Amino acid sequence: xxxxxxxxxxxxxxxxxxxxxxxxxxxxxxxDTLLAYYHNMVLIRQFEEKSSEMYRKARIGGYCHxxxxxxATVVGFxxxxxxxxxxxxxxxxxxxxxxxxxxxxxxxxxxxxxxxGCARGRGGSMHLxxxxxxxxxxxxxxxxxxPLAAGAAFAVKYKGGSEIVACQMGDGATNGGPFHExxxxxxxxxxxxxxxxxxxxxxxxxxxxxxxxxxELYRKACAYDILSERVDGTDVLAVRDAMLRAARVARxxxxxxLIEAVSFRFKGHSVVDPDQYRDKEEVLRGRTLDPIDFxxxxxxxxxxxxxxxxxxxxxxxxxxxxxxVRFAExxxxxxxxxxxxxxxxxxxx
Amino acid sequence: MAEVxxxxxxxxxxxxxxxxxENVFLMGEEIGVFEGSYKITAGLLKEFGxxxxxxxxxxxxxxxGLAAGAAMLGLRPVVEIMTINFIILAMDEIVNHxxxxxxxxxxxxxxxxxxxTPGGGGQQLSxxxxxxxxxxxxxxxxxxVMAPATPHDAKGMLRTxxxxxxxVLFLENLALYNTKGEVADGDYTIPFGKAKxxxxxxxxxxxxxxxxxTVALDVARRIERESGLSIEVVDLRSLRPLDKETIVNSVKxxxxxxxxxxxxxxxxxxxxxxxxxxxxxxxxxxxxIKRVASVEVPLPYAKPLEIAALTSTKQLIDVINEIAPxxxxx
Numbered sequence: 001x002x003x004x005x006x007x008x009x010x011x012x013x014x015x016x017x018x019x020x021x022x023x024x025x026x027x028x029x030x031x032d033t034l035l036a037y038y039h040n041m042v043l044i045r046q047f048e049e050k051s052s053e054m055y056r057k058a059r060i061g062g063y064c065h066x067x068x069x070x071x072a073t074v075v076g077f078x079x080x081x082x083x084x085x086x087x088x089x090x091x092x093x094x095x096x097x098x099x100x101x102x103x104x105x106x107x108x109x110x111x112x113x114x115x116x117g118c119a120r121g122r123g124g125s126m127h128l129x130x131x132x133x134x135x136x137x138x139x140x141x142x143x144x145x146x147p148l149a150a151g152a153a154f155a156v157k158y159k160g161g162s163e164i165v166a167c168q169m170g171d172g173a174t175n176g177g178p179f180h181e182x183x184x185x186x187x188x189x190x191x192x193x194x195x196x197x198x199x200x201x202x203x204x205x206x207x208x209x210x211x212x213x214x215x216e217l218y219r220k221a222c223a224y225d226i227l228s229e230r231v232d233g234t235d236v237l238a239v240r241d242a243m244l245r246a247a248r249v250a251r252x253x254x255x256x257x258l259i260e261a262v263s264f265r266f267k268g269h270s271v272v273d274p275d276q277y278r279d280k281e282e283v284l285r286g287r288t289l290d291p292i293d294f295x296x297x298x299x300x301x302x303x304x305x306x307x308x309x310x311x312x313x314x315x316x317x318x319x320x321x322x323x324x325v326r327f328a329e330x331x332x333x334x335x336x337x338x339x340x341x342x343x344x345x346x347x348x349x
Numbered sequence: 350m351a352e353v354x355x356x357x358x359x360x361x362x363x364x365x366x367x368x369x370x371e372n373v374f375l376m377g378e379e380i381g382v383f384e385g386s387y388k389i390t391a392g393l394l395k396e397f398g399x400x401x402x403x404x405x406x407x408x409x410x411x412x413x414g415l416a417a418g419a420a421m422l423g424l425r426p427v428v429e430i431m432t433i434n435f436i437i438l439a440m441d442e443i444v445n446h447x448x449x450x451x452x453x454x455x456x457x458x459x460x461x462x463x464x465x466t467p468g469g470g471g472q473q474l475s476x477x478x479x480x481x482x483x484x485x486x487x488x489x490x491x492x493x494v495m496a497p498a499t500p501h502d503a504k505g506m507l508r509t510x511x512x513x514x515x516x517v518l519f520l521e522n523l524a525l526y527n528t529k530g531e532v533a534d535g536d537y538t539i540p541f542g543k544a545k546x547x548x549x550x551x552x553x554x555x556x557x558x559x560x561x562x563t564v565a566l567d568v569a570r571r572i573e574r575e576s577g578l579s580i581e582v583v584d585l586r587s588l589r590p591l592d593k594e595t596i597v598n599s600v601k602x603x604x605x606x607x608x609x610x611x612x613x614x615x616x617x618x619x620x621x622x623x624x625x626x627x628x629x630x631x632x633x634x635x636x637x638i639k640r641v642a643s644v645e646v647p648l649p650y651a652k653p654l655e656i657a658a659l660t661s662t663k664q665l666i667d668v669i670n671e672i673a674p675x676x677x678x679x
Contacts, residue, residue: 086422120455129454136421137454141445147411148446151418158374158400158424178441181411188406342452343490345459345514 069266072291080243143178172203233263377429448491505539
């Protein structure tokens with residue numbers, strides 16, 4: 001498998017820009033697992049819509065970047081990993097946190113800046129973290145998480161572990177130094193890390209084609225002799241399968257792999273972005289590429305989902321998200337006397 | 350007790366820590382096969398192998414971030430940056446990441462790492478290879494900063510830095526590597542935030558650190574011999590956290606203070622120390638606090654210009670004469 005072969009795979013079918021028919025589900029898929037993917041996608045959708053609402057009500061401060069439209073990418077990414085694997089992401093990470101098993105309560109509470117949040121109210125929307133679930137951070141500086149992820153993979157290898165590290169980033173990160181330095185280091189040290197690019201077409205407001213000399217971002221891996229492929233980021237199973245392939249290489253061969261998932265951002269860069277730089281037609285067309293609708297159609301066609309089940313899942317998720325807001329509202333802020341906690345770690349080796 | 354060079358003290362400490370803790374590894378440009386640009390790591394690759402002594406490409410932000418990521422998973426990287434000038438390329442991973450991770454994620458994962466790097470001018474390396482940027486790091490909560498002046502301190506402080514659970518900038522000075530000093534035996538450590546009174550005195554305090562502390566000590570001894578002026582020399586050793594108590598107590602005793610530093614004067618370490626002294630010892634001062642620092646130019650190459658730009662003994666003596674108690678002026 002090399003990048004040229006993968007390019008052909010892309011040409012023969014996977015694309016986020018053409019309306020696909022209803023693809024049949026692969027055989028040997030576990031029904032409950034598929035429904036869990038669907039559930040998680042709906043959870044992300046509703047959580048993000050609620051986050052947007054809470055931001056507008058000033059319950060959430062700072063910046064707030066949403067995974068709306070990217071649900072299949074997020075769920076597929078997490079579905080390809082083991083619970084013991086490590087995940088690093090950028091600042092558009094609420095969905096990744098949820099899929100790694102951080103509760104909606106702890107995630108929403110962090111957005112609210114409450115002490116019950118998954119970073120004890122110190123990080124906010126861009127800096128979710130849960131060591132126990134090996135969710136090693138959302139990072140607010142574009143590309144900053146890449147060297148860290150390579151380092152985590154270095155540590156795994158150093159200790160002789162079988163875990164891998166998966167590092168998500170946006171398309172904009174691929175134009176910066178940390179991307180290129182990290183790919184190079186990961187290759188020369190043979191590190192078990194997956195670099196996962198969510199290409200939603202825009203780095204804030206700059207089109208990928210304007211910002212990157214090569215708009216097919218997976219091709220950048222060629223320079224480092226790193227295996228790479230591009231997948232349809234609106235197809236949760238395609239993303240998951242690409243992750244599973246990559247995870248196998250990373251785990252068994254201790255080599256880095258790069259995946260580019262082509263996705264679409266339903267809204268602006270962040271909640272406050274009025275999104276005026278994108279063509280209206282383009283946005284409307286993009287929103288028809290709804291990964292949740294696509295997957296629902298496939299599940300329906302396979303007899304796994306019907307109107308009643310959809311309503312039941314929607315209702316259950318709604319309750320979960322409402323409960324998360326209640327929990328966040330009711331939780332206390334960190335007390336002022338803890339302002340200096342965690343500036344320095346005390347213990348010595 | 351044995352007399353060793355600063356270089357040897359660093360080398361021996363790194364070796365001992367590698368032997369002591371499996372999780373300690375070294376990483377940096379040319380530290381392995383090349384045995385270190387300044388030979389601090391000579392022989393270590395042969396002894397410990399490429400798993401523990403990791404040569405890196407010229408990719409400072411990448412490998413400093415890599416070290417921070419490895420530290421998040423419990424390793425204890427000791428990174429060498431060839432000279433402090435190159436650390437500028439790694440500022441994002443140091444300031445935005447290593448310094449923030451423990452706090453920003455609510456105390457869930459410490460980042461136990463050391464970045465060793467030499468600074469200092471005077472070798473005709475000119476503008477981009479002769480800087481003293483310690484204040485950049487001393488400014489940042491979440492980082493700790495050490496700058497030893499003697500082989501003995503280098504050893505005890507490097508041990509402390511490596512065993513600490515926070516990102517530590519360990520600042521060396523090119524002109525100190527060949528200096529010699531007595532080093533105590535045994536596994537002693539020197540804590541953060543403890544300055545050392547290198548020489549006691551009653552008439553005037555010089556506060557300094559790293560190489561300039563050794564220069565200050567020489568000057569103080571010479572002047573005392575020649576004129577009887579009794580100068581106290583305080584070596585800060587640790588720039589963050591800072592030992593306010595030792596500085597303030599010294600000034601309360603001598604009533605006069607000079608800060609002697611190799612970095613640029615404006616917004617430098619001296620500015621911080623002067624502010625601290627006037628806050629905590631204002632009523633004890635008998636003269637303005639003076640800063641003796643390098644002049645504010647990018648360091649030039651030509652030797653006469655380089656000499657003119659760097660602060661040294663002469664500038665220090667001039668200021669001592671300016672503020673010393675009148676009865677004792679030379």
